[in-house]
Amino acid sequence: MTDILQILILGLALGGVIALMGSGLSLVFGVMRIVNLAHPSLIICGAYVSYWAFKLWGLDPIATLPIAALIMAAIGVLLYRLMFESQAKSARYSEMTVLLTFALAMIVEGFLGAAFTNTQRVTSPDYATDAFFIGSLFIPKGQFYAGVVSLAIIGALTLFLNYSRLGYAIRATTQNREAAELLGVNVNLISMVAFAIGIGLAGAAGSLVSFVFSFFPAKQWEWIAMLMSVVVLGGMGSVLGTVVASLLLSVVAAFVGTWVGATWSTMTFFLALFVILLIRPQGLFGEKPELA
């Protein structure tokens, strides 16, 4: 029983971090129909912000999270204006964003490699490799703090989306872009704000990731498949779905890793992606697409 509880704790701890990594991706798709393949590379940008702040000035990565989020949100505004604004009315907008963001991912990786080399980095505050020991159980402090902060940010985001005027506008744009525009919502501005929030979430996730996983520019390719799995399972565009899917898949992967073998734990994410696309393509919390 203790073993099961321990595996559950480790799965939830990992899932909390993955939830934040995926929530920005989900939000950006929900509002703007952008399949942002560059999302992990932007998470890595946020991780570098916290890494250098820690290395140069000893600043705790959780303390520098707002800075990383703001910097990345500003970059999000720039990227939106440069890459997506003019394409928003294109009939093949979503398909084009896949190519655009794939190119962006490669550019960001090249830039980070040139600026910081391809050496792996990791931020090492004391708690990153420490744990709370409760009898024979332990809770890893780094993952615990990262998970709590992640869920707090996602909770704040949910409140913002549900109870603020800007949040209403974002949700309206998510649900029906044309109807929102007819009702007077400036969908272009809302899209830009939503994109900036999404990329800001990537920056925030990067700060937390910087002490949970080691990272380097090319690490993005390992993360994108995992993030797409949780976003699709949760339902593209559903932040709540992403959180649930992250926790669920991480816990299942932890049990698979322990009972079946570590080789198969990563497979859990891809198997879930495969199965959900076959039987419920809209995901757990997504809406079934209407047939034309």
Place this chain on the structure above:
Amino acid sequence: MGINRLIAAATISVLSASTVASAAETIRIGASLPITGGLSVSGEKHKRGYELCNKLINEAGGILGKQVELIVSDNRSDPATAINQYERFINVDKVDAVYGTFSSRLTFPVGNVLSKYNMVHPVPSGGALRIYAQGYKNLFYFQVNAAEYTGKDMIGLLKEIKDPADAPKTVAVVHADDFFANAIATGLLGQKVIDPANDKEIADLAPGYFKEAGIEVVMEEKWPEEGFNDWLNLANSIKRSGAEMIVGLTASAEEAVQLMRALKTVGASAKLVYLSQGAQTEFIEGVGKDAADGVVIHTTWHKDVPFKSTLAGKPFDNADFVKAFEAEYGVEPDEDSAIPFAVCQGIEQAIVGAGTTDNAKMGEWLHARTKEQPVQTVLGNFSWDDLGLPVDKAHIMTQWQDGKLTFVYPTGQFEGVVPFRYPKSGF
């Protein structure tokens, strides 16, 4: 239209002529490396090793009076791209020689291409035995021995423990599902080496180094080659196994950092932690001085080993390499840069020794090396057996002690060996 075509043809002719003239005046060497992608951490360091070596050679007057032109391409850690790039080096760039790529995963397919064109293939990284069992004529491995035989030196180190009764009796072997890591595990666990191309048995390594040494394997686990994040869960399983020795065979230095941080977090304790990677400078930064203390890592190179070698026909020792590297890049080198530097030295000596860039003659010259007349590099002396594996080379066993990477084995061969610290002080 006719005039335009004439101008275009003339331009192409001039450009082609200048390229040919340029190629004739230089020695062109191609290297496909994983500068981006999953293997980029080591790939970039390999690039530095190759570049520094060629810079120093050119400053000293080049090889056979010609400057060396190094062409490095990024294969994005992708085997198919690496194959295409070596094809391009040979057929389009018309290189005179090549340097090998990084990792067994990339070296295995590349070996076939270079063999097809009868090129000398100096391998900086690619220790899996199955690579050398393919019958390629001009393979030359610039490390210690096939990865499957690494356990020999590991067990040799355990014999240095002062009180044999205190030596580890149980071991947990965890490793990446990767060409190189699997190869080391195969030797340790006494499994069969199988050729993936035809399922033919290459070697049966039973009973394995651990069984021979009377050490019981209480856990064996492998993680996928890419995308694995569940390090804490793995570390927890290792902790629960109660193993006195932990052997972590990672595919990259990054994985070594992840594994060590997880072991520290879960409070795993073992008398000895042995890793296949972790001699790199980033390891201590990621893991921390205390957690790293006592960790043993096998390596081919250490900055303090007094290897004697030559570069551009003049003495150029390991200490000279460290100095030159620090002057060029502002950081201390590690083995990921020292190994390709040695490859470059080997090819330079082969061209000079053969008196030509004819790869057949270079290969003959390299095959003719002996213990008395070796290739001399910053990794020590090299001569090879018929398979292309080095003869009489032992791993250097390094150990992190008080934040410094010391070397503790083999004893009695070099100055600078410090006593092996055992048991590990814990996390």
